[in-house]
Amino acid sequence: MNTREFKTDLPVLLPVGAGQKPEPLPRLKIWHGAALALFCLLSSTIGFAQTGETRAPVFDVLIRWMPLLLQGFIFNLVISVCAMAVGTAVGAMLGIGQISLNGWVRKFAWTITQFFRNAPWLVLLFFAMFLLPFQLRIGGLTIPLPDWLKAIIGLSLPVMANVSEIVRGAVTSLPSGQWEAAESLAYTRRQTLWLIILPQCVKRMLPPWMNLYSILTMATVLASIVGVSEIMTLTGQALAAEGGRPELLAPFYLFVLLLFFIYCYPIARWTVYLEKKFAVKG
């Protein structure tokens, strides 16, 4: 008798995420651009009307500070790329340590990973900021540690722990048949890992890794709390330089939000696309 006969087409629950279609992106048309331009024009005139003639209109002020804010934003991106590079390098090693055959290495890597994964990003940033010396002396060589370098170290700690978990998750998600097949072909463990397991993992690791990068980019503004002169600090200074006018607050913060949105949203879309593309059929 065929077991298929017992298969019911009335499942208790459907697999999560199956058959859900994301809302298609609204297409931009010419009238959208016209409406946006009109809105900008109107809002700046309203700002002008509110402020009177002695003060510059809100929109002009924003335009004036824009180059500085964009510089700050690029600094944020530099911090995020550096922290991601450091975090990925160390995290990958930790992740491989988590699947080591040596019990002590495994426990050590697991403890480090869990510790830095459970701590809030801001606390880790404070940790790096206050506990690292402002310069390192190695023999006669003095290496200064400016605050942005400390911020990179502080942000790379949680990235490291998360990358470690991504690597471990990807390796354990591979079917055990891959290991057994490699063993039967007389590959050593090292060869299996480097030639068979890890190349397959890259595909699985890419979407969560990109997601992590997006989270990291959004976390770089935390560095403003500990005094690195990135976009949030510069925004605060620009607002102070304009005399703390309350009507400037909303446009400036919205501008910062917009910058991050323009940068992070394509990454998020691309991540979803890759997830769909790499998804195992079945």
Next chain:
Amino acid sequence: MEAFFEWFRVLYDETGINLPFLYDSYDRGRMFDGFMMTIRLSVVCLFFSIIIGMIGAWLQGSSFKWTRRLVNGYIQLFRNTPPLVQLYFFYFAIGSLLPKVATEYGGEAPALGSFAWAVISLSFFAGAFNVEIFRSGIEAVPESTVEAAEALGFSRFQIYKDITLPLAFRVILPALNNNLVNLVKTTTLAYAIAVPEMLYEANQIWSDNVNVTEMMLFLLLAYFVLVGLLVWAMNRWERAMKIPGYGA
């Protein structure tokens, strides 16, 4: 108990390891208040973010194109911008637009304090994630189950309450727990608008006592234990709620 606390004063005198939040009753009170504030903030934000998630998931099933687009816009906007800037935007930009109310001391105070804005901002941030989570759970309940309930004479609300939600809840629990853990970690951001939570109080203590190293290590350990306990409890709950044979 007092002898135990006094031991830390001796420790400070003998070794220089300064833990004032243990031997000094004032600092102990501050640290405890900070801890309770972190928990209060987490619980209140969790409550509101789940409500936002439920309403958002319901609105996403709407037949109006623009309602769905609006909810999607909200989700994408809050997911792809830094929570700290959102917090600043709410607290400084929108907070300054609100009318001021007279206080009992005769002065003026903003209508909403920093705690309220932290709750609003963090709830919207976590809620954006919850909407997607809830929707995926509701979609996992098969149409035929709902139809079967309809055939048995359940009303629409009964179906939602007794059939869809209990089933969906088990599916979304892992994702929901993940979000909850993230929320607890994100409450540290409230430090930036001076909500007296754990990080803020620790900062006050190390400013007074100049013992950054000890406080920093304690803070890391405290969060590690707090989040670790939460993760452990949630994992146990997940295992207890697991549907046999469903998923890997």
